[in-house]
Amino acid sequence: xxxxxxxxxxxxxxxxxxxxxxxxxxxxEKTVDVYRVHxxxxxxxxxxxxxxxxxxxxxxxxxxxxxxxxLPAGDHGFHIHENPSCDSAEKDGKWVAAQAAGGHLDPQxxxxxxxxxxxxxxxxxxxxxxxxxxxTPHTVTAPRLTLANIEGHSIIIHEHGDNYSDQPEALGGGGxxxxxxxxxx
Numbered sequence: 001x002x003x004x005x006x007x008x009x010x011x012x013x014x015x016x017x018x019x020x021x022x023x024x025x026x027x028x029e030k031t032v033d034v035y036r037v038h039x040x041x042x043x044x045x046x047x048x049x050x051x052x053x054x055x056x057x058x059x060x061x062x063x064x065x066x067x068x069x070x071l072p073a074g075d076h077g078f079h080i081h082e083n084p085s086c087d088s089a090e091k092d093g094k095w096v097a098a099q100a101a102g103g104h105l106d107p108q109x110x111x112x113x114x115x116x117x118x119x120x121x122x123x124x125x126x127x128x129x130x131x132x133x134x135x136t137p138h139t140v141t142a143p144r145l146t147l148a149n150i151e152g153h154s155i156i157i158h159e160h161g162d163n164y165s166d167q168p169e170a171l172g173g174g175g176x177x178x179x180x181x182x183x184x185x
Contacts, residue, residue, distance in 0.1 A: 029057070030147055030151070030183065031054045032052060033051075034049065034068060034155070035049050035050065035181065036048055037086055037088065037097040037177055038097050039095040041088065041095055044087040044088060045088025045095065045098065046086050046088075050069055050070050051067045051068035052067050053065065053068070054067070055147060055183070057146060057147055058141070060143060061145060064140050065139040066128060067136065069133075071134050071157065071179065072159075074129075074130060075160075075161035076127065076130060077127065077156075077157070077160065077161065077162035077173075078140075078156075078157055078162070079121070079125055079156050079158070080104070080125065080150050081098075081101035081104060081123060081156050082101070082103055082106070082153060084152050084154055084182045084184070085098075086098050086101060086180035088100070097176060097180075101156055101180060104121040105123030106120070106122060108122065114164060116143060122144060122149060123153070125145075127162045154182050154183060156179070157177070158176065159174065159176040159177075159178050160174050160175040162174050
């Protein structure tokens with residue numbers, strides 16, 4: 001084999017390895033276990049596993065695919081929270097489910113809840129829709145998020161829907177935290 005042929009072969013190998021590395025970057029994903037949470041000191045307030053949520057990078061933002069069962073039908077607030085914990089904690093003398101997760105992820109300190117398209121909390125996700133069977137058949141897109149943004153935090157599902165505003169109730173009116181998963185680094 002000639003020297004120029006060897007160079008072409010090696011160039012082809014380098015190109016194929018480079019292309020496979022690029023495709024790995026674009027298909028990066030992470031799957032998180034999700035648990036019921038309750039306001040109790042025992043067992044840290046973490047109940048049974050109700051499924052998983054898969055996060056996957058895309059050109060339009062982070063794809064969030066919930067595979068959950070046993071949730072109440074309807075819309076639910078759905079957010080990335082600042083701390084990697086689902087433990088209950090005391091707040092104002094009462095135990096609160098998943099309180100150790102902290103508030104909505106807000107690295108820019110906007111202090112505003114404006115939804116996934118807004119300029120407020122980075123952790124604001126599109127609402128989670130649960131069907132009559134208690135399942136979550138819809139993938140949503142979080143256009144402002146990447147895997148790097150969410151690693152080392154938690155994901156919370158709230159009892160009620162989310163109006164993507166701080167009015168008439170703070171944080172979109174989502175209410176109590178009913179499920180949680182820790183997003184490991």
